[in-house]
Amino acid sequence: MRIGFWGAILLLAAPLAFMLAFFAAPFVAIAFNSLQDPDGGLSMSNYVRLVTDPYYLKAMGTTLSIAGWVTLITLLLGYPLAYFMVFRVRKRWLKRILYILVVTPLFTSNVVRAFSWIILLGRNGFVNDLLIWLHLTDKPLPLLFNKVSIIIGLAYIMLPFMILSVAAILQNLDHRLKDAARDLGAGPWSTFFHVTLPLSLPGIVSGALMVFTLCVSAYVTPSILSGGREVVMSMLVFQQYATVLNFSFGATLAVALLITAFLLLAVYHSARFAFAKARQMRGNHAA
Amino acid sequence: MLHKIIGRYGLGLFSWLVVLYLFFPLAVLIAASFTASDFLAFPPSSFSLRWYARLAANSQFIDAAWVSVKLAGLATAISLFLGVPTALVLSRNRFPGRAVLSALFISPLLLPAIVIGVAILQYAHLLGFARTFLALLVGHVVIMIPYVIRTTMASLGGLPMNIEEAAQDLGANRLETFFLITLPQIKPGVIAGGLFAFIMSWINVEVSIFNSTAALVPIPVKLFNYIQYNIDPLVAALSAITVYVAFGVVFAIDALIGIDKATNGQG
Numbered sequence: 001m002r003i004g005f006w007g008a009i010l011l012l013a014a015p016l017a018f019m020l021a022f023f024a025a026p027f028v029a030i031a032f033n034s035l036q037d038p039d040g041g042l043s044m045s046n047y048v049r050l051v052t053d054p055y056y057l058k059a060m061g062t063t064l065s066i067a068g069w070v071t072l073i074t075l076l077l078g079y080p081l082a083y084f085m086v087f088r089v090r091k092r093w094l095k096r097i098l099y100i101l102v103v104t105p106l107f108t109s110n111v112v113r114a115f116s117w118i119i120l121l122g123r124n125g126f127v128n129d130l131l132i133w134l135h136l137t138d139k140p141l142p143l144l145f146n147k148v149s150i151i152i153g154l155a156y157i158m159l160p161f162m163i164l165s166v167a168a169i170l171q172n173l174d175h176r177l178k179d180a181a182r183d184l185g186a187g188p189w190s191t192f193f194h195v196t197l198p199l200s201l202p203g204i205v206s207g208a209l210m211v212f213t214l215c216v217s218a219y220v221t222p223s224i225l226s227g228g229r230e231v232v233m234s235m236l237v238f239q240q241y242a243t244v245l246n247f248s249f250g251a252t253l254a255v256a257l258l259i260t261a262f263l264l265l266a267v268y269h270s271a272r273f274a275f276a277k278a279r280q281m282r283g284n285h286a287a
Numbered sequence: 288m289l290h291k292i293i294g295r296y297g298l299g300l301f302s303w304l305v306v307l308y309l310f311f312p313l314a315v316l317i318a319a320s321f322t323a324s325d326f327l328a329f330p331p332s333s334f335s336l337r338w339y340a341r342l343a344a345n346s347q348f349i350d351a352a353w354v355s356v357k358l359a360g361l362a363t364a365i366s367l368f369l370g371v372p373t374a375l376v377l378s379r380n381r382f383p384g385r386a387v388l389s390a391l392f393i394s395p396l397l398l399p400a401i402v403i404g405v406a407i408l409q410y411a412h413l414l415g416f417a418r419t420f421l422a423l424l425v426g427h428v429v430i431m432i433p434y435v436i437r438t439t440m441a442s443l444g445g446l447p448m449n450i451e452e453a454a455q456d457l458g459a460n461r462l463e464t465f466f467l468i469t470l471p472q473i474k475p476g477v478i479a480g481g482l483f484a485f486i487m488s489w490i491n492v493e494v495s496i497f498n499s500t501a502a503l504v505p506i507p508v509k510l511f512n513y514i515q516y517n518i519d520p521l522v523a524a525l526s527a528i529t530v531y532v533a534f535g536v537v538f539a540i541d542a543l544i545g546i547d548k549a550t551n552g553q554g
Contacts, residue, residue, distance in 0.1 A: 105309055224514065
């Protein structure tokens with residue numbers, strides 16, 4: 001059933017009004033506030049402070065390096081599992097169980113999932129016990145309340161996103177291309193590196209960008225697992241609003257996070273555009 | 288020989304280890320919640336339900352859970368009320384500006400949640416409703432709408448339009464057609480979208496934390512504040528309960544529309 005012009009207006013009026021009032025307007029409010037200096041005048045002084053103060057630059061550096069490590073780890077762990085789920089698991093019930101195991105952590109709060117790593121990573125925690133038992137170390141390693149625990153915890157939390165994006169692409173991959181490569185004499189590794197991997201690149205890119213973006217703005221996990229010793233951008237935002245009570249500068253930090261997210265989204269969309277174009281060209285070529 | 292074995296079983300072994308990594312931390316919480324001792328340990332030394340009993344007697348956590356249930360329930364109802372009509376228009380009509388509109392409704396999913404929380408706080412501050420239930424509610428609806436729209440659009444996409452046309456040919460008006468023909472068919476998708484939205488509110492910290500007060504605090508924020516100072520089996524018991532809820536909801540969504548469909552393109 002097509003919806004007429006007035007029908008569509010009627011249906012969209014309330015949702016659109018809601019989004020403009022409680023989503024768009026608040027963003028305008030913080031953007032405006034970020035441009036206010038302490039005297040109430042308009043200036044870029046908050047932004048100048050952000051990019052010149054070494055404290056904030058260091059926090060930005062920490063944030064980006066954590067996001068980079070987490071993206072790499074989730075890719076290395078997630079890709080093989082996604083490949084296994086899509087190509088190797090034949091039984092429908094098993095595939096379903098794997099999906100449930102991958103998705104369930106997403107339905108649990110980050111607080112709960114980060115908390116679990118406090119139990120596991122402590123000096124006498126399970127991970128250190130395991131490492132000692134395996135003779136990989138003879139005394140407990142400092143794994144908790146530092147950058148290592150933040151990276152492990154975030155990688156754990158982000159992994160399902162990577163698995164789902166790669167699996168979504170692999171699922172729709174043309175199986176005949178793989179078979180063709182095998183028929184033409186390519187070994188399994190060669191087929192993987194020359195056919196499957198390049199074709200799954202869109203899934204890798206979208207998964208990586210999503211994980212990276214979520215890591216840059218993650219607040220709960222880093223603050224639970226940092227033990228106050230590492231500072232990331234989102235923790236600074238919270239600090240400004242909750243303890244320093246400098247709303248303008250808090251807004252500036254928030255806008256900086258927002259701009260980072262927008263830049264990553266722009267990269268994502270141009271990558272998608274490039275992939276779509278490449279596919280179109282291949283299509284023309286085949287025709 | 289070794290090369291062949293690694294090629295044949297290596298991937299499976301590695302994959303199951305990754306699955307273990309995904310599931311193990313949740314299992315640890317559940318195991319630790321049944322301890323009888325006063326401190327957290329994994330593996331636990333003895334079995335008891337005392338920490339669950341302590342939790343049931345803790346009025347602060349009960350109050351927080353009640354705030355969360357009210358918040359998530361009300362926000363789910365509102366986001367269904369706003370999201371389903373939006374999905375209907377976006378999936379059935381082609382018009383100029385449609386892409387911009389759909390980007391507006393989906394973007395809360397892509398933007399940093401903490402920034403959404405801050406923006407709502409500051410905006411509510413300007414209008415005089417900062418740190419109230421209303422501020423929490425609108426923030427939650429904003430982040431829930433994309434989930435409702437996406438699952439509803441996915442169910443509408445798989446729906447043949449000729450049944451609706453038949454109903455209209457037989458004299459049903461548009462409203463009758465929607466409620467008697469369209470809605471029953473997309474109901475599983477709408478319910479799944481609602482469950483998805485509910486759980487996103489139920490576990491949210493980033494949006495809630497800015498608009499919470501000591502008296503008005505949803506359960507994940509309460510837990511977050513609590514573990515800054517206390518790490519005890521009480522937290523494990525509460526965490527374990529949230530894991531049970533998560534499994535319940537995942538099974539429900541799986542039964543309704545299939546978990547792989549609900550999360551496809553989630554990444």
